[in-house]
Amino acid sequence: MVPELIGKYIFLVQLFVEAGERGLSWPDIARRWEDRYSEPYPRRSFLNHRAAVEEIFGLLITCDRRTNLYRIDAAESAVDKRAAVDYLINTFTVNSLLTLGQERLRGRVSVEDVPSGQKYLTVLMQAMLDGCVLRIAYRKYLSEQADVRTVRPYALREFAKRWYLVGYSEEAAMLRVYALDRLLSVERTGDKFKMPAGFNVAEAFEASYGMYLPEAGQQPVLVKLRTTLREAAYLQDLPLHPSQTLVLQEGNHCEFALRLIPNPNLVMELCKHGAGLEVLEPEPLRQAVREALNNALQLYEN
Numbered sequence: 001m002v003p004e005l006i007g008k009y010i011f012l013v014q015l016f017v018e019a020g021e022r023g024l025s026w027p028d029i030a031r032r033w034e035d036r037y038s039e040p041y042p043r044r045s046f047l048n049h050r051a052a053v054e055e056i057f058g059l060l061i062t063c064d065r066r067t068n069l070y071r072i073d074a075a076e077s078a079v080d081k082r083a084a085v086d087y088l089i090n091t092f093t094v095n096s097l098l099t100l101g102q103e104r105l106r107g108r109v110s111v112e113d114v115p116s117g118q119k120y121l122t123v124l125m126q127a128m129l130d131g132c133v134l135r136i137a138y139r140k141y142l143s144e145q146a147d148v149r150t151v152r153p154y155a156l157r158e159f160a161k162r163w164y165l166v167g168y169s170e171e172a173a174m175l176r177v178y179a180l181d182r183l184l185s186v187e188r189t190g191d192k193f194k195m196p197a198g199f200n201v202a203e204a205f206e207a208s209y210g211m212y213l214p215e216a217g218q219q220p221v222l223v224k225l226r227t228t229l230r231e232a233a234y235l236q237d238l239p240l241h242p243s244q245t246l247v248l249q250e251g252n253h254c255e256f257a258l259r260l261i262p263n264p265n266l267v268m269e270l271c272k273h274g275a276g277l278e279v280l281e282p283e284p285l286r287q288a289v290r291e292a293l294n295n296a297l298q299l300y301e302n
Contacts (some may be wrong), residue, residue: 006122009053011036016061016072023069056129083189119275120180121163128133128153134167137184146184151176152193155201159211159265166201166213168193175204177211190248209241210265223258231276232256240269255280 015032017023024032026043033041050061060073125133134153139146151167154175158164162179169176204213207220220243227235230252236246241258248255260266262285270279270289279286 002114012049013053023071025069025161120183120186123186124153124165131192133189133193135187138178139182140182154199159199164211175213208261211267212263218261220259220261221282225256226278226280228276231273246273
């Protein structure tokens, strides 16, 4: 039931995103709904869905009483929020569209599977919405037994084709990160929690790369990279981090500067670029990448 409702909320958002500033009349909305779901769309249901969209996605669907047209609030904050939930919306709608066009598009559309987003994603979203404390069974890699944790689900975050739950662990008394594909079970405890004022998951990770939360006292450092022109084109299309800037283009190479906290996720990402990228500084990061590449090379030399 919850995944079905989320899908309907997202369908509604998509209608208004596509309509843009011109908006939609109530007859248009009802007709599009009936075309999609083959059922009437009572106005009361629409009003309930509007409220849910605002609460879940932070998007306000307003009605211009002069024209009786509905549209997503075009205020700057709404536009920013709309961009922030684009990926989440696409995650759901791609699967929905593929299901609808399965017969007509068979063999013509291929998407990579994201297993972690299929089982618990909407369950966790609903728990976040309801402010419910959860009890999860979580098994780490290389561990034979699962740990049971009591978690306040603060946020969801996607990284490198995996979804992660960011929550307050009552046992550890601090924020923890849990990969959804390592969850064995999720159940509600019956207890409620209140979100900390001003919490923002993007801000919690803005100084890091990937899914490593900064440790106490850690501060971002200047990272300098030298790349080939070809690799530079990839980095400019898909920056490693919001702080990334191109500081030099000379001859056959470019140099980039970033300010963040190095961690194992960053080392792995830099290694992926192979000979197309060299870490110039800081020295500890340079040595970490060098060691990782040397270890990989030894597998083939031996």
